[in-house]
Amino acid sequence: MKRRTRAATAIVLSAGIIAGGIWAASSFLEQQQTLLMERCTVAIGPDEHRLDPEQSSNAALIAAVSIDRGLQARAATIGIATAVQESKLRNIDYGDDAGPDSRGLFQQRPSQGWGTEAQIMNPVYAANRFYQELEKFDYKSMDVTEAAQKVQRSAYPRAYADHEPEGRAYASALTGNSPAALNCILKRTETAGDPQKVIKNLEEQYGSQNINAEALGNEVHVRASNNLGWSVAQWAVANAKADSTITVSNAGLQWDRRAQGWRNANTDNGVVVITLARSNGDG
The missing domain is CATH 1.10.530 (Lysozyme)
Structure with a gap:
């Protein structure tokens, strides 16, 4: 009987330690989000x-x-x-x-x-x-x-x-002359993104004649290549906070909100893909 009691006590203690660890980790991540200084940087050569x-x-x-x-x-x-x-x-x-x-x-x-x-x-x-x-x-x-x-x-x-x-x-x-030079460090999204709003802003700012975009679920696909493609991609990163953007993909690279930067990725040629949050806290 004593052995069973000791085993049960050990299980309860272990569960408590695990729960405490999860709470501590979650609390640490929340604190990191609270203290994070949101910023967008451009690094060209030695200067940032x-x-x-x-x-x-x-x-x-x-x-x-x-x-x-x-x-x-x-x-x-x-x-x-x-x-x-x-x-x-x-x-x-x-x-x-x-x-x-x-x-x-x-x-x-x-x-x-x-x-x-x-x-x-x-x-x-x-x-x-x-x-x-x-x-x-x-x-x-x-x-x-x-x-x-x-x-x-x-x-x-x-x-x-x-x-x-x-x-x-x-x-x-x-303007797309320096690819993947702009990076934004951001907190988690606060709202879901609106693909139609992103398309509207792109057309208003670039001119509708320069933008061929469509909404596919929570993604915006913009047909653009070369300098225009990189301009649109970095425009999307610069607007990622307001638009609740979680990733931007173009020409073999992807900006990832969680990873806080650009990295290699499989992408479609001539298409900038802007992925928006589906809900609060996504990304």
């Missing part, structure tokens, strides 16, 4: 540049609009560097003492003919309006800060030069 997911999403939009307009990557460099200086790449709804009615990514002013406040607060409109002005100048032969100043007419004309390196790095990745 960092933005948060909101900023990276806006940088991706600026690059996508440049592609829609048929501009070279240099235009995206100028656009991103300008938005970093003007708004820290945030779609802000306030100005400053020099321009109290300035709004949006580029701090454009309704009183100076940039559009209505509602228009300027639409990032796609704001980026198009910026490039519309940039195209009036021979920006390809200008320094980044000179070209930005031609458009913005800022009281601090040399300030844009401070952001040229990160502008150039993000533009290179997001």
